[in-house]
Amino acid sequence: MTVGHAIWPDQLTDDERACLRPGLPEQLDRSPRVLIVGGGMLGLATAAACVRAGPGSVVVIERDWLGAGASGGAAGLLMPEAHDGVDPPALVDLARLSLEAWRELDQSWPGGVGLMEVQWSGHRQARVNPLRAIARVAAHLPCVIGGVEARAVAIEGGRVGSVQTTIGEMRPDNVVFATGTPPRIDGLEVSVPASEVKGHMLVTEPTALQPPAAMVLLARSIEGGRLMIGGTLDVGDEERVVRPQVIATMLAELEAAWPAAHGLSVAYQWACFRPAHPDLLPVIDRVPSLSNAWMTYGHYKTGILMAPATGRALAEWIRSGDQPPEVRAFAVDRLLASKGAEQRGLDSH
Ligand SMILES: Cc1cc2nc3c(=O)[nH]c(=O)nc-3n(C[C@H](O)[C@H](O)[C@H](O)COP(=O)(O)OP(=O)(O)OC[C@H]3O[C@@H](n4cnc5c(N)ncnc54)[C@H](O)[C@@H]3O)c2cc1C
Known part of the structure; x- marks a missing residue:
């Protein structure tokens, strides 16, 4: 949630602004290959990667408007090198992959996503207007719906069988919870310190x-x-x-x-x-004991930067069934085991 008046919406065209408030499509596939819950940068980037990863429909639902969470108020800096020597190597490695993925997305997505170059300390870094990036990605996804909340899941035989939403039941093959903070959804047991x-x-x-x-x-x-x-x-x-x-x-x-x-x-x-989370690292993982549900949240200071590489890793995991090595460090069990751990220092930027 953003309070006050961010500059980002004022920089958008009318068409881009309209993309942030998508309505219900005339025909909704209630059994998509992938359902993504959450229309922030992580949800949209994951949807883009899933669309590219294979056939079958991909549906995004957002309870508010796209970018209404942390994404709409972020600075939009994509600067992995600023984290080198400051954050754990696994985060810096994924951040570097993600800046490459941003460049690839900007070149290949219809109309681009609005990437702008930034020079910092001899490195080519970048930035985006996060709402423009979300709007541009959403504009070319097959199904993004605003104003729809996921309220509950029904577990059937070790998998999410159905998701109860404010527009009724959906029965996706796979579901990704990209809810910013851990999802608060009945039937989903994800209790981590946040x-x-x-x-x-x-x-x-x-x-x-x-x-x-x-x-x-x-x-x-x-x-x-x-x-x-x-x-x-x-x-x-x-x-x-x-x-x-x-x-x-x-x-x-x-x-x-x-x-x-x-x-x-x-x-x-x-x-x-x-x-x-207490260790200031994101969660990028399969939901424990559910074979067809994934989650990514807790991206702290770098969610805009990390979105395309995270989305690509999740799309690949869903497609292949194998955990991509670049996201191993972000498994949720580290938080379940270290609930009482001291917080790492909250450093600057
Ligand atoms: C001041 C500030 C500056 C920042 N600057 C940068 C920066 O320069 N670079 C950078 O990389 N990061 C930056 N960040 C961090 C970045 O904003 C976050 O890490 C990132 O936006 C997280 O994205 P997200 O998609 O995970 O979450 P969100 O943007 O919060 O999206 C989650 C969405 O899920 C929706 N949702 C939740 N539950 C449900 C449900 N049950 N059903 C349907 N929808 C649901 C929410 O409404 C929300 O829209 C900054 C943050 C702040 C506060």
Whole structure:
């Protein structure tokens, strides 16, 4: 969920905006090969990968509008190299694969997904408007439905037999829960420690100032001559509000690091919530003891970056039945075993 006013919807065309609120199709396949629950970046990227992985229908359901969760408020940075030496190698490896997958998606998806190049510390990195990427992917998927919630599952012989939704029962061959945080769905036993870490973002009025490239994690130029600043890590602040004092502190910290930034005017300010687990790593796994159900959530600071590689791994796992090696580090059992584990430090960016 995003509170305040993010810049991303204002950058979209009317057609792209319309893609974020897809209605019910005239004909709905209630027994698709893959049902994806959750219309954030992970759900859409997984749907795109499943469509490409093989025949059979793929349906996405989202209880709100596409991008209504954390995805719609993210900074949209795709910078695996910024995580090198900071995060575990398995995360950095998947992030690097995912930046490649983003480039491939941008070139091969009809109309592209709006990837923009970013230079950082001698590396070619990238960024996206996350809502544009979601809208562009959704525009060319066969079936994406907004305003539909998955409420319950019925387990039949070690598999999800049916999913009860607000538009009735569906009987998918396979189901992926890409729900941001662990799914809260009756009949699905997924009890892992999870939280959300709030972050504020701001975008300035147009300015002639260009921040030094080395400062991209703090402030970066975006379209229209504006600067985008953030996000903060507001650990412990769970309130769904934008705090003016946090915005003021962000500007003061920018000015302290870069005195030229004095006097910038704020045009957009918003806050959103990073889904997190105690070790700050995502879950990308099959649902324990269910042969046809997968889940991915808890992507914390890197869900936009990780989406295409995660989606590709899940699509391949569903197709082949074998766990792809690049997602082994993100199995859910590490959380079931370490519920009392201390949190890894909540570091910056
Ligand atoms: C300030 C800030 C800056 C960030 N910057 C970056 C960045 O620069 N780069 C980056 O890679 N990441 C960034 N992130 C992290 C990123 O936003 C998240 O990791 C990512 O958006 C998670 O995507 P998701 O699809 O898993 O979850 P979400 O976007 O939350 O999507 C999950 C969706 O599932 C839906 N849903 C849940 N339950 C159901 C149900 N039962 N039925 C139907 N639908 C359901 C929800 O409504 C939601 O829309 C940032 C986050 C914050 C807060």
